[in-house]
Amino acid sequence: MFDNPEIPLEDLPTAEGLQWQPLHDRYVRQLQVMHSFYMLVLIVALGIFGMTPLAEQLPTGWIWALLTIIAVISLAWPGVDVPRRGWVLREKDIVYRTGVLWQTVTAVPFNRIQHAETSSDPLGRRFGTAALELFTAGGSGGDLRIRGLPAGTAERLREKVMAKIGAAIEED
Amino acid sequence: MKRTDAECWQRTSPYSVLFFFGGLVKRLARHATQVIAPIAAFFIAWQGDLQSKIVLAAVALTFMATASALLAYLTFYYRVDEEAIRIRYGVFQKRQLDIRFDRVQSVTTEQNPVYRALGLVSLTFDTAGSSKDEGVLPAIPVAEAEVLRNRIGRVDLVVADTATPAAAAAPGELLLALGGWDMVRIGLADWRALVLLAVLGPLFERAGNGVTDRIGSRVADSMADVAKGFQEFGVAPGLVVLIALISVLVTLFGLLSIFAAFLRYHRFRLSRDGQRLRSVAGLLTRHENVTHVAKVQILSLRQGLVLRLFRRLRIVAKQARSGSGDRDSRHFQVPLVTPGFAGRFTRLVFDREAQGLDADPWHSAFARVSPHYLRARLLPVALAPAAVACLVIVPGAGWAAAWALLWIPIGALLAFQAWRRTAFRLDRDGIVRRSGLLGVRLDALLFRKVQRVSIRQSWFQRRRRLANLSMFTASGAITLPHIDHATACRLRDYILYRVESSRQAWH
Numbered sequence: 001m002f003d004n005p006e007i008p009l010e011d012l013p014t015a016e017g018l019q020w021q022p023l024h025d026r027y028v029r030q031l032q033v034m035h036s037f038y039m040l041v042l043i044v045a046l047g048i049f050g051m052t053p054l055a056e057q058l059p060t061g062w063i064w065a066l067l068t069i070i071a072v073i074s075l076a077w078p079g080v081d082v083p084r085r086g087w088v089l090r091e092k093d094i095v096y097r098t099g100v101l102w103q104t105v106t107a108v109p110f111n112r113i114q115h116a117e118t119s120s121d122p123l124g125r126r127f128g129t130a131a132l133e134l135f136t137a138g139g140s141g142g143d144l145r146i147r148g149l150p151a152g153t154a155e156r157l158r159e160k161v162m163a164k165i166g167a168a169i170e171e172d
Numbered sequence: 173m174k175r176t177d178a179e180c181w182q183r184t185s186p187y188s189v190l191f192f193f194g195g196l197v198k199r200l201a202r203h204a205t206q207v208i209a210p211i212a213a214f215f216i217a218w219q220g221d222l223q224s225k226i227v228l229a230a231v232a233l234t235f236m237a238t239a240s241a242l243l244a245y246l247t248f249y250y251r252v253d254e255e256a257i258r259i260r261y262g263v264f265q266k267r268q269l270d271i272r273f274d275r276v277q278s279v280t281t282e283q284n285p286v287y288r289a290l291g292l293v294s295l296t297f298d299t300a301g302s303s304k305d306e307g308v309l310p311a312i313p314v315a316e317a318e319v320l321r322n323r324i325g326r327v328d329l330v331v332a333d334t335a336t337p338a339a340a341a342a343p344g345e346l347l348l349a350l351g352g353w354d355m356v357r358i359g360l361a362d363w364r365a366l367v368l369l370a371v372l373g374p375l376f377e378r379a380g381n382g383v384t385d386r387i388g389s390r391v392a393d394s395m396a397d398v399a400k401g402f403q404e405f406g407v408a409p410g411l412v413v414l415i416a417l418i419s420v421l422v423t424l425f426g427l428l429s430i431f432a433a434f435l436r437y438h439r440f441r442l443s444r445d446g447q448r449l450r451s452v453a454g455l456l457t458r459h460e461n462v463t464h465v466a467k468v469q470i471l472s473l474r475q476g477l478v479l480r481l482f483r484r485l486r487i488v489a490k491q492a493r494s495g496s497g498d499r500d501s502r503h504f505q506v507p508l509v510t511p512g513f514a515g516r517f518t519r520l521v522f523d524r525e526a527q528g529l530d531a532d533p534w535h536s537a538f539a540r541v542s543p544h545y546l547r548a549r550l551l552p553v554a555l556a557p558a559a560v561a562c563l564v565i566v567p568g569a570g571w572a573a574a575w576a577l578l579w580i581p582i583g584a585l586l587a588f589q590a591w592r593r594t595a596f597r598l599d600r601d602g603i604v605r606r607s608g609l610l611g612v613r614l615d616a617l618l619f620r621k622v623q624r625v626s627i628r629q630s631w632f633q634r635r636r637r638l639a640n641l642s643m644f645t646a647s648g649a650i651t652l653p654h655i656d657h658a659t660a661c662r663l664r665d666y667i668l669y670r671v672e673s674s675r676q677a678w679h
Contacts (some may be wrong), residue, residue: 014665030445092672103634106626107664109671112678136467137679138492138646143624 018095020086023129027148030127031078039071087146089160094134096146108144110164112136118154130154134161177401181249181260185292188311192241200237246492250309252320257297259307261568270677271297271307273324277467277491277679278504281317281460288458293317298326298491298502321462342447347517350437350453350508358437359430361478361486437507444520449489449504467491468521468648469621473531475516476611483515485531489521492646492679503647518616525618530598533612538595542638545654546591553590554583596652597664601641601670605650615650617643620674625664629657643667646679 024030046067049055081100088095093109113134120130130151134144149157194546218461220228240263249260259269280296289292291314297307309317350358359454438455447465452458472488479485487506509517514531522529561576586609593608628640633654652660 015662093668099628101631102628104625104626104628107668108624109668111672112623136644136646137645138623138648143644 018088020088020097023082023085023146023148024127024150026127027129028078028082030123030129030148031082033077034123035074035078039074065082079112082148085148087149089157094144094157094161096144106144108134108136110161113161113165115165116158116161118158120151120154125151132157132161181251182250184245184309185290185311185313186245187286187290187292189238189241189245190286191294191310192244193237196240196244198236248310248468248546252323257307257309257320259309269307276324278461278463279321279324280462282457283460284457287311295320343442344448344450346441346443348440348442348506348509348513350440354440354508354579355437357479357482357484360426360492361476361482361484361508362429362433376585378458433507440507447605451504451506461504463489463491465521465523466677469617469645470650471518471521471612471616471679473518473616474482474611475533475608475613479508480611484508484510489512489516490645490647521529522602522616522618526599526616528596528603529602529604530618531614533606533614535597537597538606539597541591541597541652542636542654542656543591544632544636544638545594546587548632548654549587549590550584553587554580557583603650605652615651618644618665619643619670620676621645621678622667622671623678625667627657627660627664633657 045061050060084100084103085098086096092111092135093107095105095107097103097105114137115135117133117135118130119133124130128151131145131147132149132154133146136143146154146157175376240307243263246259247261247266251258255274256270256272259271261267261269277472280298282294282296283292290311292311293314294311295309295317297309309320313322339544357585375611387586392419435455435457437453438536440451440453442451444450448462449465450460450462452460468489469492470483470490473482474486474488485508487509489504489506491503508519511531518529532669558577561579562574565576590607593606595606597604601620602616602618604614607613607615622643623646624644626642626644628642629638633639637657638654639660640653641655641663642649653670
């Protein structure tokens with residue numbers, strides 16, 4: 001006989017109090033190297049601009065001070081941001097948290113994932129990190145992107161997610 | 173057109189050159205700012221009078237557009253297999269698009285007067301994938317389109333013949349038919365004339381300074397006459413003239429908007445064939461849109477200020493989006509309905525689910541979000557614009573810039589009204605969010621159709637134990653701002669439970 005009992009909300013599994021898995025311990029250093037490169041490019045560009053006559057009309061002292069502040073923040077920020085990121089693989093979904101000022105916790109059920117991709121850039125390969133990207137329906141880009149994972153973990157997660165997707169399709 | 177069996181690649185009708193030409197013109201208009209630079213360079217470099225420059229530029233653009241359209245036609249092929257339709261296109265970069273029939277969310281048919289005379293239609297297939305997954309077959313025979321739609325499993329295509337009213341009736345159960353006065357209501361509510369002006373405005377700019385100067389000088393002369401009228405005849409008659417001028421302009425905008433509504437929604441018919449919905453409308457170009465009820469991800473009911481006066485609403489049923497923007501024109505729309513019909517339509521879409529939710533935006537069960545949402549809106553709506561305006565105006569106007577601070581109470585009122593409107597109600601199966609300012613908007617979804625859920629907290633929200641809950645579907649997201657964090661967590665967990673335990677397909 002068809003049965004449809006009431007489900008008490010208190011009995012539902014919660015995404016609070018989870019054991020968050022951290023990102024690669026060298027990901028902070030990777031981000032700092034990347035930001036340093038961007039700052040270097042910016043400094044060189046400003047230095048070249050400073051040699052032009054137009055630069056004489058601008059408050060170069062203030063510009064360099066601002067640049068210094070940006071450089072300090074961009075180097076320090078990864079040390080604040082990355083430890084606050086984490087991921088959890090559960091039986092039915094994957095949960096990811098991120099953010100410092102704005103904290104976001106996103107849960108993606110496996111039976112909604114269309115496909116998964118891993119990627120790594122040259123700097124990531126140097127530090128041994130990779131990104132996992134999970135795609136759901138309707139989005140024009142990756143719907144959940146976890147950067148800074150250990151390369152091997154990213155590959156295993158992708159395989160695990162694809163296996164979960166396949167199992168979810170079979171159950172349906 | 174070459175007819176072969178389904179295994180071979182076919183070309184569309186040569187008249188599809190018109191479609192490619194029109195598509196190129198639309199793309200040029202959309203990216204007008206990027207087109208201006210080379211045109212401006214030409215105008216500067218070419219020696220000659222303005223008239224010859226305009227003629228030469230027009231000839232060159234027409235030639236290039238025609239050549240591009242011809243090349244696009246010559247390189248466009250399609251093939252219909254057992255399970256998919258495959259499209260090959262591209263001049264330099266060759267592409268192939270494979271669209272499985274079971275992935276098609278909706279089929280849209282368009283037939284402009286030229287196509288109608290030649291017995292052709294354009295078919296657009298929308299899927300739930302990326303923007304590259306939207307396939308268009310321009311200028312194919314009506315009979316072939318009908319076969320294709322049957323293979324996809326949609327209703328038979330019936331091309332509405334505006335000259336024969338009997339033939340214009342759509343098959344299936346007729347749910348709604350809009351008449352002439354409905355076009356007037358739609359036109360007054362949409363103000364499409366403003367869109368026309370937004371398109372014409374840049375054209376006027378590109379016509380050259382001479383034209384705009386002539387128009388500008390005439391407007392200035394008219395305003396000078398009005399001012400002179402004030403001086404010679406007194407304030408009251410001058411005001412009458414000014415009010416008359418404004419009334420004429422407003423009436424003109426309204427008439428243009430009504431005309432645009434007739435063009436788009438003339439003889440609008442909404443019908444139902446089982447679980448399929450079909451809409452047919454259009455004066456010159458007939459638009460036909462077919463979708464399956466199960467593919468609707470978010471149901472949106474909207475009522476602007478003008479529609480509120482008419483006691484009508486507009487329905488937008490959002491299917492899984494192909495990722496190329498969330499314009500309403502890409503979704504299944506019913507432009508004008510009564511509140512009673514909106515309620516019945518909601519039941520039709522949700523069927524036996526979400527029985528506790530209806531289309532009444534003023535239901536007492538709606539729960540408002542936290543009053544802190546009002547404070548969050550004050551900064552961007554009231555304080556920031558006033559501060560920026562003061563900073564910008566002060567160098568020129570001095571202390572008179574303080575008048576910009578009058579925006580603060582106005583902005584605060586708007587923020588308060590936005591907070592009053594923002595509310596939600598839910599039941600076991602779904603949720604409805606209410607929003608709006610002068611009008612009202614309801615967005616409803618079923619929990620089992622959610623693709624992912626996220627909870628977001630700012631530093632201020634963490635202090636007050638509040639959060640924003642976002643439910644993402646394949647056609648967009650519904651966000652509940654500034655709700656209790658514990659409630660947001662419980663709702664998220666419940667949605668995940670519904671999604672992960674549901675055996676029903678989300679599409």
